[in-house]
């Protein structure tokens with residue numbers, strides 16, 4: 714019997730669209746008959762082959778539909794990156810390969826004992842958090858206040874806007890808020906990194922579950938601050954996309970901790 718969890722499996726691009734400057738949403742169709750048990754937060758390996766060149770990277774599921782046999786990923790096109798500029802060029806019908814079901818769905822990591830759920834992302838870390846909130850809200854699995862905060866550089870980087878707005882319009886207990894590190898003077902929203910602008914907005918941090926996705930520096934600094942203010946360790950979960958070796962200085966952790974409402 715084939716161990717479908719370890720092999721590279723064929724898939725095809727259904728669509729590959731830009732959702733903001735430098736960020737794309739790719740929808741893929743599994744071309745085999747093995748199971749497709751993906752949920753938002755599961756991780757897979759995506760492999761590209763072009764001529765004699767081959768490359769693979771980990772990506773996190775934003776959304777999947779087992780009946781359609783499709784799965785979706787939001788990815789950042791890294792300028793001068795090895796794989797993502799090539800991935801961005803793929804058109805509908807292009808072949809790719811994928812492998813594995815890794816990590817846990819976010820819904821298995823969020824603590825049922827918390828009174829509220831806060832997702833914090835940098836950039837394309839928004840993908841699985843958007844998918845998670847949509848998954849639990851559409852299925853009636855979540856009635857707690859749900860907030861998603863996302864850090865971007867500029868307004869042009871901000872997405873997927875229409876999907877997030879649509880989710881907020883459908884569910885009164887969901888809100889999403891971007892924060893910009895390089896806003897124009899007329900930007901009416903939050904300013905600064907998520908570690909600067911978000912803590913003061915969290916009403917009861919010790920009773921809240923935090924799921925953090927994206928840049929490792931944001932994750933270690935925020936987690937160090939949450940530990941300082943007494944948020945239980947099992948009310949915090951994360952997923953690193955890059956910057957795995959980042960460390961939080963005492964000063965940074967103290968400054969972020971000090972921004973939470975007393």
Ligand SMILES: Cc1cc2nc3c(=O)[nH]c(=O)nc-3n(C[C@H](O)[C@H](O)[C@H](O)COP(=O)(O)OP(=O)(O)OC[C@H]3O[C@@H](n4cnc5c(N)ncnc54)[C@H](O)[C@@H]3O)c2cc1C
Pocket residue numbers: 756770771772773774786787788789790791793794795796797798836837840952953954955956
């Ligand atoms: C568990 C896991 C899940 C991941 N899920 C996603 C995902 O869903 N979407 C996604 O866009 N990426 C995700 N990544 C990152 C992805 O695996 C690749 O590292 C990224 O796509 C780099 O592609 P590249 O070959 O073009 O760049 P490379 O040439 O390999 O790297 C260039 C540099 O880009 C930086 N970088 C990597 N990812 C990002 C990013 N997302 N934003 C900004 N800078 C980055 C790194 O510092 C790296 O040194 C994930 C990584 C891990 C470990």
